Amino acid sequence: MIRAEDIRVTFKRGLSRRPIHALQGLTLEVREGDFFALIGQNGAGKSTAMYCFLGLLKPTSGRVEVMGQIPDLGRPVYSDVAYLPEEPHYHLYLTVEEAVRYYASLYGRRVSKKAIEDSLERLGLAQFKNLRLSKCSKGMKQKVGIAQCLIHETRLLFLDEPTRGLDPIAVREFRETLRDIHHRGATVVMNSHVLSEIEMLANRVAIIDAGRVVAQDDLSNLLTGDRESYIVTFEPNGSLPEYLFAAERQGTVMKGVIPKERLYDFMEFARTHALGLHECSLKKTSLEEKFFNIVKGGHGPVVESAKLLK
């Protein structure tokens, strides 16, 4: 669906034309039907990468293909693409209804009044349909952006920080809407800092750092990569097994981690020492932990990227 090969983007700023390397050899692939998340720190290059996929920015070098075509402004390929920008750079002189109608009409198809009304209703914008966008809050503008994405059933959806500025109820509803869109077969590419949200929605993730993809894999692989150990919680009774590590006492119980291959040894140890076993579960790594380890882990990223980058 999207293929980016070694794309580099260099901006020149100021009188001295100082070069700023926004992307430094970014390579990634989004397959059809993926819910693909781009994550990274501020300034890592996530939005720049998305601009390249949308044809808003031409890479200094490298190649980008979207649905087999090189993206450029206003190309026919966009009849199957919807985009929700990070900043609400909308036509502020239009009303909510006019804006949704205008953006929907730009697909070259006449949009029925009912489709517009349904879309506004779905996002709770119906009562504000005559309000100008310049008078709307940031969250409302974001909903307008979402509404225009929902009118046509596009095959590819780009979302740049989609839940920024939305209230918690709208976030949950939007998440459900995104799930529906993905289940009907659309490919979704999303930038977000809300890692818990990505864990809930995405099936593939690319971690971008300093303009490069340092890790790219299925989310399940990324998170189970460390599932080589078990967390155990028990009431100690004298000695502790020598393979228990990261042990800490929490009141009367001890919590620690044991290697996967020593699970049966630990069970035997617990039986022979009559330990009160409270919990024994596969250790899970959250996306946040993984992200932090990769991006902030010193030499970690290089090792991880070698392992994870496909």
Next chain:
Amino acid sequence: MAELLRANLVAHLSFYRRSRLLLAFLILFAVLTALATVPQFFVDSGVQNFNKLQEIFGTINFFLKLFAAGLGLFIVSSHLRSRNLKMVFTKPCPPWIWLGSAFLSAVLVAFLLNAVVLGAVTALSLLWHLPVRSGLAFVAADTFGISIGLAAYLMLLATVLHPAIAAILAIILNADMFYEGFVWARSAIHAGNQSAGARVLEYMFHFLYIIAPIMHPFSRNTANIYVSLRVMHGEWKYLLYSLGYSLGLSAFCCLVALSALHRKRHI
């Protein structure tokens, strides 16, 4: 394509309708026009009604041209500066349709305003028992042609420059000024100044005069029509030439603006 054009046209017309800056300009022009024309109604020092009509028509037409230039400037600069074109170009709407519809919308508004002014001066002619002269239609059509050329020129400047710089360039550094400079440099040379600097200035002003768009390319041939509001047989062709020049200039400006629009980063 028709749906894209229609959608963009509707949006652009909404922009004109709701732009406070354009409204402020319109009010300013109305006030200035009133200040320039209302005294004509009270002066009765043997001045004919025809002269009053001609004065009023000339003043309003001058402001109409400025207003049309403002339309071209604001429609492009406002959208570029608010960075909302990313919402347009990430849909199957190519830049030429957006730019073409922006130009068409300016043409529509300019046409409407010119038609209203022509209607008003025709009514005034009838009110003052003056014959409705064909020159009124000629001047109105010529003003319309100049307006669309100006709108396209300002659209081009707004695409590549900051709107303030674009306005300054259009108001001050125009063909008339370069022509004045050329005449001044040539006079200096004829008066005996043989320095290389004077020669360079003469060539430079001449070059700039040639490349800068001329708003009244046939002013020598049509000056009499503007004064008498009569069109002699054989003078209508200058209206066609003038409209042709404006359309050619507009097409050139739109093509260059389109190329600049493609090169811009809409992020």
